[in-house]
Amino acid sequence: MAVIAQKCPEINVTVVDINEKRIAAWNDENVENIPIYEPGLSAVVAEARDRNLFFSTDVDAAIDKADMIFISVNTPTKTYGIGKGMAADLKYIELCARQIARVAKDDKIVIEKSTLPVRTAEALKSILDNTGNGVKFQILSNPEFLAEGTAVEDLLDPDRVLIGGDIDTTEGMDAVQALVDVYAHWVPKDQILTTNVWSSELSKLTANAFLAQRVSSINSLSELCEKTGADVNEVSRAIGMDSRIGSKFLKSSVGFGGSCFQKDILNLVYIAKSFGLNEVADYWEQVIIMNDHQKKRFAENIVKTLFNTVSGKKIAFLGWAFKKDTNDTRESAAIYVADYLLNEQAEIVIYDPKVTEEQIYADLDYLGTRSEEENRKLVKVVNTPVNATEGAHAVAVLTEWDEFKELDWNEIYKKMLKPAFLFDGRKILDRKSKEAIGFQFYSIGN
Numbered sequence: 001m002a003v004i005a006q007k008c009p010e011i012n013v014t015v016v017d018i019n020e021k022r023i024a025a026w027n028d029e030n031v032e033n034i035p036i037y038e039p040g041l042s043a044v045v046a047e048a049r050d051r052n053l054f055f056s057t058d059v060d061a062a063i064d065k066a067d068m069i070f071i072s073v074n075t076p077t078k079t080y081g082i083g084k085g086m087a088a089d090l091k092y093i094e095l096c097a098r099q100i101a102r103v104a105k106d107d108k109i110v111i112e113k114s115t116l117p118v119r120t121a122e123a124l125k126s127i128l129d130n131t132g133n134g135v136k137f138q139i140l141s142n143p144e145f146l147a148e149g150t151a152v153e154d155l156l157d158p159d160r161v162l163i164g165g166d167i168d169t170t171e172g173m174d175a176v177q178a179l180v181d182v183y184a185h186w187v188p189k190d191q192i193l194t195t196n197v198w199s200s201e202l203s204k205l206t207a208n209a210f211l212a213q214r215v216s217s218i219n220s221l222s223e224l225c226e227k228t229g230a231d232v233n234e235v236s237r238a239i240g241m242d243s244r245i246g247s248k249f250l251k252s253s254v255g256f257g258g259s260c261f262q263k264d265i266l267n268l269v270y271i272a273k274s275f276g277l278n279e280v281a282d283y284w285e286q287v288i289i290m291n292d293h294q295k296k297r298f299a300e301n302i303v304k305t306l307f308n309t310v311s312g313k314k315i316a317f318l319g320w321a322f323k324k325d326t327n328d329t330r331e332s333a334a335i336y337v338a339d340y341l342l343n344e345q346a347e348i349v350i351y352d353p354k355v356t357e358e359q360i361y362a363d364l365d366y367l368g369t370r371s372e373e374e375n376r377k378l379v380k381v382v383n384t385p386v387n388a389t390e391g392a393h394a395v396a397v398l399t400e401w402d403e404f405k406e407l408d409w410n411e412i413y414k415k416m417l418k419p420a421f422l423f424d425g426r427k428i429l430d431r432k433s434k435e436a437i438g439f440q441f442y443s444i445g446n
């Protein structure tokens with residue numbers, strides 16, 4: 001929304017949320033204090049805020065004034081009832097739809113921005129048409145393909161923008177065109193795709209499934225590389241240079257995380273199952289199984305290497321975010337590696353340049369594996385890498401922050417217990433120089 005406001009000065013954009021604390025943070029005088037860390041975002045907000053970009057908790061007023069309403073609430077995986085652990089929980093979407101229907105006094109275009117299972121637009125339409133004040137709604141699907149850490153860059157220069165609508169009717173086409181006109185302020189027309197609503201909804205889920213599948217595929221090979229003496233980086237370079245395959249999303253890691261991949265694949269699996277397509281469901285589910293295996297395997301290897309016990313040993317984690325350049329930790333591999341090691345009674349000391357202590361404890365508490373007191377007893381969060389690694393038996397790199405490459409590894413080695421183990425879950429460190437220092441070095445896939 002900030003980028004739309006920046007690029008379309010004649011359009012007023014109001015972002016509303018019922019969470020007062022969050023809206024206050026978006027309005028913070030110091031624009032560096034906005035709640036999301038994303039390179040370039042604060043500059044965009046600084047330019048547009050209070051010009052044509054507003055943040056407010058007055059949801060009804062914003063609905064009333066708007067011609068277009070983007071629904072961007074979260075759609076977490078259900079934790080209860082039918083579809084538990086797989087289906088998307090649409091309760092927030094439904095609450096939004098009911099509120100829009102109650103408040104709207106004139107025709108509106110309602111846009112699904114949240115990633116939704118196929119045919120959600122139908123449910124939205126039914127709620128809007130049946131509980132509204134007789135006004136007309138057009139529903140569009142406009143999934144977001146930005147990746148975190150490069151969000152602003154991705155929005156300014158997207159591979160494509162996808163808009164799904166009721167393209168069989170004139171009113172539907174008009175609504176699609178209205179949204180095309182917004183993006184056309186900065187995106188070339190031939191990169192704005194228009195489709196029917198269902199294609200648009202399904203494309204978002206499957207784009208993520210394909211990306212995640214590549215990571216799981218290369219991660220499955222990383223294990224084979226370790227057994228055979230092949231090097232996964234060399235393998236991925238060789239595969240990636242085939243232009244039909246391409247080089248992106250072939251970087252082996254401790255496992256993918258983030259708010260989308262796991263959730264969207266589980267969603268896809270659930271939809272396939274609900275249509276009785278069991279082979280299709282199993283096929284995609286394997287991507288998740290492989291990812292869980294990769295996280296577990298990394299943790300198991302730490303235990304095995306540290307002479308089969310980490311009980312009472314101090315293990316330093318460098319990184320907690322699910323990838324670099326973001327403070328987002330949703331589904332981060334680090335959470336699961338930590339949980340595994342904590343079950344083995346390890347003591348973990350964590351340093352991440354952007355993730356807060358509060359967030360780290362919240363992530364561990366959310367798992368429900370042990371009490372909040374135990375999490376605080378066994379896990380410490382510190383402000384520098386040196387504080388994390390001092391006196392540690394092992395260091396594990398869980399996020400590929402650039403600064404970890406530049407650390408004074410000689411100094412770190414000196415202050416660690418010996419033998420000093422270093423586990424690189426992101427393949428950002430060079431083996432030779434680390435072994436020359438004296439580290440027992442493990443890197444995924446070679």
Ligand code: UDX
Pocket residue numbers: 144145146147148149208211215248249250251252253254255256257258259260261322323
């Ligand atoms: C993803 C999609 O890329 C984006 O299009 C969609 O809109 C939202 O979901 P995001 O979750 O922000 O974006 O991160 P992404 O860069 O795709 O990375 C996801 C995970 O895969 C991260 O944990 C990352 O570290 C991991 N990854 C990615 C790898 O392990 N290896 C790779 O080669 C690429």
